[in-house]
Amino acid sequence: MESFTELTLEPSIRDALKKMGYEKPSPIQAQAIPLIQEGHDVIALAKTGSGKTAACAIPVCDRVDVSRTDIQALIVVPTRELALQYATETQKIGKLRGVKAYAMFGGEDYSLQRAKLSHGVQVLIATPGRLIDFIYKREVDLSEVATLILDEADEMLSMGFYDDIDFIIQCLIHEHQTLLFSATMPQQIRKIAQHHMKTPREVVFEQKERIPDTISHRFGFCQHHDRDEVLLGMLKKHSPKQAIVFCKSRVQVEQLSRSLGRNLREVDYLHGGLSQEARRSITGKFRSGRIRFLVATDVAARGLDFSGVTHVFMYQLPEDPETYIHRAGRTGRMERSGEVLSLVTSREIGALKRILELMKKEAIWEGDPPRNWDSIKDSKAPPKPPRGRGGPKGSSRPRRRPPSKPKS
Numbered sequence: 066m067e068s069f070t071e072l073t074l075e076p077s078i079r080d081a082l083k084k085m086g087y088e089k090p091s092p093i094q095a096q097a098i099p100l101i102q103e104g105h106d107v108i109a110l111a112k113t114g115s116g117k118t119a120a121c122a123i124p125v126c127d128r129v130d131v132s133r134t135d136i137q138a139l140i141v142v143p144t145r146e147l148a149l150q151y152a153t154e155t156q157k158i159g160k161l162r163g164v165k166a167y168a169m170f171g172g173e174d175y176s177l178q179r180a181k182l183s184h185g186v187q188v189l190i191a192t193p194g195r196l197i198d199f200i201y202k203r204e205v206d207l208s209e210v211a212t213l214i215l216d217e218a219d220e221m222l223s224m225g226f227y228d229d230i231d232f233i234i235q236c237l238i239h240e241h242q243t244l245l246f247s248a249t250m251p252q253q254i255r256k257i258a259q260h261h262m263k264t265p266r267e268v269v270f271e272q273k274e275r276i277p278d279t280i281s282h283r284f285g286f287c288q289h290h291d292r293d294e295v296l297l298g299m300l301k302k303h304s305p306k307q308a309i310v311f312c313k314s315r316v317q318v319e320q321l322s323r324s325l326g327r328n329l330r331e332v333d334y335l336h337g338g339l340s341q342e343a344r345r346s347i348t349g350k351f352r353s354g355r356i357r358f359l360v361a362t363d364v365a366a367r368g369l370d371f372s373g374v375t376h377v378f379m380y381q382l383p384e385d386p387e388t389y390i391h392r393a394g395r396t397g398r399m400e401r402s403g404e405v406l407s408l409v410t411s412r413e414i415g416a417l418k419r420i421l422e423l424m425k426k427e428a429i430w431e432g433d434p435p436r437n438w439d440s441i442k443d444s445k446a447p448p449k450p451p452r453g454r455g456g457p458k459g460s461s462r463p464r465r466r467p468p469s470k471p472k473s
């Protein structure tokens with residue numbers, strides 16, 4: 066589809082899309098919007114970066130009756146960051162039509178949320194826990210919801226929200242349309258679809274496991290205790306415009322952020338243990354470019370759309386290759402180019418092999434590969450450290466740790 070004019074849309078929606086710089090529908094939008102407009106239930110296998118938010122927000126904003134003040138579309142998302150992101154996109158798309166969209170999530174003041182709802186919200190974006198609180202207290206009226214959207218359904222399940230989602234769906238006893246977006250299709254999601262959706266149309270995007278060709282992947286083999294220095298060398302060498310550095314745990318995120326902060330400016334961190342306010346402030350600063358290096362856990366960064374990220378660094382490889390794909394997808398948004406650089410220690414060779422297998426790629430090493438990499442890549446033998454001093458070339462790894470420098 067070459068232009069949004071090929072879709073039947075209110076002129077104010079088209080104008081808003083033009084203002085946002087959206088010239089033509091992304092593939093998911095071209096396929097899903099007409100189905101949604103025809104009133105079908107839709108299951109879309111789509112990940113962030115595909116334009117899935119607007120694939121829903123466009124038909125929803127186009128259809129909402131702006132003369133009414135009741136909730137006509139309910140969007141359930143796993144995290145507050147996604148809720149905010151969804152609300153921002155919906156507000157932009159519906160701005161000229163006067164659509165009122167609002168994000169409601171845990172950690173924020175109930176009375177504020179109550180007041181907001183009482184002023185009239187037509188599109189409510191909510192995380193499961195806070196929404197259920199409001200349902201129990203009978204402080205949210207879902208009786209006019211015409212469209213229910215479950216976004217990142219697989220992520221909601223992996224965060225333990227299955228019963229919550231089931232409960233929310235059961236609260237909508239009247240006729241409505243259900244749209245389910247998920248990057249993967251585990252059995253439990255199929256179950257939700259079978260039980261609660263009416264002959265859903267499936268929109269499957271081959272890019273589910275497809276990694277954009279515009280992203281390059283490189284790996285730096287190093288010793289466990291050298292990781293901070295090797296990473297710092299890589300960051301200095303590649304000098305990213307904006308980067309996310311992934312770690313496995315909150316503790317590691319904080320430690321690494323402190324360690325990098327001694328040598329680099331504009332470093333901050335994001336993880337699920339931060340207060341709501343702190344998370345919002347950090348994502349805002351990162352989006353506006355005031356933070357250059359964001360050290361983060363997977364949960365915090367999942368699904369977030371930071372379009373300026375030029376590089377993704379992995380301080381540790383994830384066990385699950387799908388997680389690698391999700392992390393890598395934080396760069397190269399909408400087919401822009403991006404670079405992914407990961408540190409690999411001998412303990413992570415197994416994880417690396419699984420990632421390469423999934424991507425159907427050969428490893429490109431930044432610096433020396435593990436000794437006898439060619440023979441170990443197909444075997445189960447643990448690798449030996451590289452010859453010589455070890456560490457990737459160009460990482461300018463000193464023999465000893467440099468003294469900590471105060472932030473200049």
Ligand code: AMP
Binds near residue numbers: 086090113114117
């Ligand atoms: P999403 O997959 O919803 O997280 O969207 C990924 C990014 O694509 C966001 O930055 C959107 O603003 C952007 N985007 C969505 N639809 C379009 C479009 N049709 N043209 C250009 N950019 C878009």
